[in-house]
Amino acid sequence: MTVLTVNGKEHSIDGDPNTPLLYVLRDDLKLNGAKFGCGLGQCGACTVLVDHQPVYSCLLPVSVLEGRQITTLEGLGKNGEPSALQRAFIDEQAAQCGYCIPGMIMRAQGLLNRKAAPSDAEVRAYMQPNLCRCGTHMRILRAIRRAINDTRTARAEPVR
Amino acid sequence: MVWRILIGVVVVIAVAFGTFYAWAWRGEIPPLPKHDASSFDPAIVAKGAQLAALASCDVCHTRAGGKPYAGGYPVKTPFGTIYGPNITPDRETGIGTWSAAAFRRAMREGVTRKGRHLYPAFPYDHFTYATDSDINAIYAFIMTREPVRQANRAPDIAFPLNIRLSAAAWKLLFLHRGPYRNEADKDDSWARGAYLTVSLGHCGACHTPRNQFGAEEQKRAFDGGQGEGWRAPPLNENSRAPVPWTTEAMFNYLRNGHDAAHGHAAGPMADVAHNLANASEKDVRAIATYVTSLSGARAGAASPDSIKTAVAAARKLTAPAYGTTPAHQTTGSAAGKDGLGAKIFTGACVTCHHSGGGLPISRPIDLGLSTPINADDPTNLLHIILTGVHPRPGRPGRIMPGFEGALTDAQIVAVVDYLRTRFSHRPRWNDVAGALARIRGQRQTAATEAPQ
Numbered sequence: 001m002t003v004l005t006v007n008g009k010e011h012s013i014d015g016d017p018n019t020p021l022l023y024v025l026r027d028d029l030k031l032n033g034a035k036f037g038c039g040l041g042q043c044g045a046c047t048v049l050v051d052h053q054p055v056y057s058c059l060l061p062v063s064v065l066e067g068r069q070i071t072t073l074e075g076l077g078k079n080g081e082p083s084a085l086q087r088a089f090i091d092e093q094a095a096q097c098g099y100c101i102p103g104m105i106m107r108a109q110g111l112l113n114r115k116a117a118p119s120d121a122e123v124r125a126y127m128q129p130n131l132c133r134c135g136t137h138m139r140i141l142r143a144i145r146r147a148i149n150d151t152r153t154a155r156a157e158p159v160r
Numbered sequence: 161m162v163w164r165i166l167i168g169v170v171v172v173i174a175v176a177f178g179t180f181y182a183w184a185w186r187g188e189i190p191p192l193p194k195h196d197a198s199s200f201d202p203a204i205v206a207k208g209a210q211l212a213a214l215a216s217c218d219v220c221h222t223r224a225g226g227k228p229y230a231g232g233y234p235v236k237t238p239f240g241t242i243y244g245p246n247i248t249p250d251r252e253t254g255i256g257t258w259s260a261a262a263f264r265r266a267m268r269e270g271v272t273r274k275g276r277h278l279y280p281a282f283p284y285d286h287f288t289y290a291t292d293s294d295i296n297a298i299y300a301f302i303m304t305r306e307p308v309r310q311a312n313r314a315p316d317i318a319f320p321l322n323i324r325l326s327a328a329a330w331k332l333l334f335l336h337r338g339p340y341r342n343e344a345d346k347d348d349s350w351a352r353g354a355y356l357t358v359s360l361g362h363c364g365a366c367h368t369p370r371n372q373f374g375a376e377e378q379k380r381a382f383d384g385g386q387g388e389g390w391r392a393p394p395l396n397e398n399s400r401a402p403v404p405w406t407t408e409a410m411f412n413y414l415r416n417g418h419d420a421a422h423g424h425a426a427g428p429m430a431d432v433a434h435n436l437a438n439a440s441e442k443d444v445r446a447i448a449t450y451v452t453s454l455s456g457a458r459a460g461a462a463s464p465d466s467i468k469t470a471v472a473a474a475r476k477l478t479a480p481a482y483g484t485t486p487a488h489q490t491t492g493s494a495a496g497k498d499g500l501g502a503k504i505f506t507g508a509c510v511t512c513h514h515s516g517g518g519l520p521i522s523r524p525i526d527l528g529l530s531t532p533i534n535a536d537d538p539t540n541l542l543h544i545i546l547t548g549v550h551p552r553p554g555r556p557g558r559i560m561p562g563f564e565g566a567l568t569d570a571q572i573v574a575v576v577d578y579l580r581t582r583f584s585h586r587p588r589w590n591d592v593a594g595a596l597a598r599i600r601g602q603r604q605t606a607a608t609e610a611p612q
Contacts, residue, residue: 018507040512041561053565061507064571110565121225128553129561 002062006031007075017063022046024062025072033073033102037131044130047103047110048072054110073102076109085109088147089140096134103130108144117148184328186275189265191257195249195307200300208301211294214439214447215287215360217302219431220244230254230308235281236388237374240317242281250307263299264292268338270331277327279315280334280374286362289340294360334375349442353450356443363451366392366428382454384536389602390427391539393531397456400534400586403470404462405455410448415441417557421471423525424558426549427540434552477528477583501578504571508563524560527583534584538576538592542599545572564603569596 002013004021006029013024025031025048034057037045041056048057049071077083082090085105095101104127111118111126118126123144132140212218221244223232231246249256255263255273262273270284271277278284287295320326340355357363366387368376376385384394393399403409403421412419417433425433436444513524527533532540546564551557563572573592580588589595 018503020507042559050566055563055566056561059508059511059561060566061503063503063507064567068568125225125553128550129559 003066004062004070005068006070007072008069013062018061020058021048021060021062021065021070022057025057031072031074034106035099035102037099037103042131043100044103044107045100047106047130049106049110049113052110052113054107071106071109073105076105083109084150085112085144085147088150089143092139092143092146094136094139094143096136100130100132100134101140104132104140108140108147111144112148120145123148180329180332181325183332184277184325186265186269186271186277188274189259189262191273192259195251195256195303197249197304200304204297204300205304208297208299210438210440210443211298211360212301213435213437214356214443215298215362216432216435217247217298218435219428220281221247227306227308227310229302229305230310231312232310237279237281239321239374240315242279242315242317243313245312246308246310247302248305248308248310249303250309253309253311254307255302256307260296260299263302264295267295267298270327270335277324277331279317279327280330283362283365285335285376286359286365288335289338289355289359291339298360330373330375334373349446349449350453352443353446353448356447357450361447363395363447367395387428389539389599390429390543391535391537392429393535393540395451395454397454399455399531400536401531402474402529402534402584403467405452406462406467407445407448407452410452411445414448415444420525421467421529423530424549426544430549430552471529474528475526477526499574499578500571501574501576502582504567504575505578505582508567509575512560524558527579530583533579534586538580538589538595539599541576541579542572542592542596545576546599546603569593569600572596 002017004011004013004024006025011029013019013028015024015028022034022036025034026036034048035045036058037043039058041059044056046056046058047054049055050060050065050068052069052071073086077086085108089095089101089105094104107127107130108123111123115122120141123141127140127144218228220233220235221229221231223230223234223244226232227248229246229248231244233244235242235244246254248254251257258266258273265271266273266278267284267287267290269288270280270282315322338359340359364376364381364385366385368378368381369383369385371377377383382395383398385392393401399405401422405422409419409421413422413425414433414436416437417425417430424430436447513527530541532538532544535541544560545567546562548562549558549560551559567575573596576592576596577588580586
């Protein structure tokens with residue numbers, strides 16, 4: 001059995017400890033924000049935060065995550081009360097098909113956790129690993145810029 | 161009597177310093193009255209472009225996200241940080257006022273047009289061997305680039321090395337002026353390769369160990385050194401590549417950044433391979449011929465059959481399935497099949513690194529063939545696990561994600577121990593945790609710069 005701390009809550013997980021975090025989040029905890037894209041750490045759709053830093057949940061076995069703080073898209077805001085970064089993505093209408101957006105938001109949050117006011121060049125470099133096939137990159141970049149300009153997003157704490 | 165001795169000592173010191181100063185003094189070379197890019201022969205410029213790529217000038221003379229050759233790249237040395245200067249033909253901040261003679265003097269002697277000594281972070285100890293016609297071609301290429309006004313950043317070096325004469329003293333001790341002499345009994349490609357490797361290619365700048373003064377130890381040429389915090393592997397008979405290098409494999413690696421029996425160029429070598437793709441193919445072949453010959457008997461014994469056998473032996477380590485334990489490996493430790501390292505490997509690495517699987521994107525190297533896993537220390541393996549492998553921004557290429565934020569230090573040490581015992585016959589590394597701490601320290605400064 002593995003004990004995971006997700007969005008501030010502890011969960012006991014039965015089953016193979018080699019199971020990737022993504023499957024446990026989606027299948028056992030019904031947290032469907034993180035998406036399965038490639039399963040190879042190449043696209044970023046499955047990005048969540050572990051100890052405030054972005055990771056690919058498709059490549060991380062739950063066995064290595066005991067005692068660490070996992071934050072998913074659902075942990076940034078409440079239903080009807082999005083976080084400032086989520087609000088910025090909505091305001092800029094950054095999603096087209098939307099499949100990459102949870103990963104994009106989590107990766108951007110990971111950057112803002114390290115640095116409250118990164119430059120545009122830093123945002124571009126940091127967001128490089130996450131792919132969007134619709135081509136909404138300019139809106140995604142605008143949304144992140146909007147959130148940076150909003151001082152409320154210095155650090156997103158998981159909602160308990 | 162005491163006074164006489166004292167005066168004598170002072171006189172001797174003064175004379176010695178005066179002689180050194182006279183030796184070190186370099187005059188100003190007059191500025192070019194005007195700079196005319198159209199005066200250069202396009203054929204010479206094209207040749208210069210290939211040689212500048214071969215010398216990887218852009219790496220140290222372009223900062224991250226900056227304009228090409230406009231400078232600002234931090235070269236970190238044990239003595240402090242030196243910022244590659246602007247070498248675009250801007251007349252104020254670049255080298256737009258430099259004549260070909262001034263450029264040749266800089267390349268050969270490490271002196272600016274005005275006569276100031278340059279630090280040996282600029283590899284003039286290699287460029288000094290380049291021929292006039294090759295240096296003139298690079299000059300033609302550089303002088304026809306877009307001029308960029310970008311002020312140079314002063315080096316961040318402490319007293320007394322911040323006094324430029326210290327660079328002259330270094331040259332007195334360690335700079336052996338060219339020209340380079342080829343050994344006559346080798347074929348043409350080998351001789352050309354020897355010349356390029358030692359001069360413009362400046363391969364030894366990373367692949368030869370340096371002494372406490374930062375000078376290459378000539379007696380240990382190509383015995384492995386350092387670059388940008390990575391280990392530059394030995395190119396001589398001490399190479400730890402599980403399969404001996406052949407000229408063909410070396411050419412593939414240098415030209416395409418990849419060879420099936422050796423894997424991908426990573427770290428600072430990825431930039432070199434990227435540049436060599438734009439150098440003259442013949443020159444890259446020549447370098448491959450020479451560099452392969454450095455591993456002596458090992459390279460000499462490499463036949464197509466022996467390579468096949470060596471590849472098969474290395475692949476045997478990865479087959480038949482991950483999770484099983486080969487006979488040479490001890491079990492019960494953290495590195496054994498039931499340990500933490502094995503679990504992390506199964507959960508995080510196998511998806512891509514499983515033997516014989518066809519990935520939709522690209523197939524990673526069989527880990528039994530990996531040089532970093534077989535190296536003398538774990539530095540390069542740790543770099544790759546922490547930051548992964550990435551193409552240049554905006555370019556296609558292979559991706560391995562980094563695990564910097566995903567795994568704890570203890571988990572990384574466990575998986576490194578596991579990889580070493582599982583995929584190499586060499587002894588375990590002693591201080592993986594210490595090496596990891598050093599790299600984490602270096603990387604903290606660049607925390608938001610690199611994607612993971």
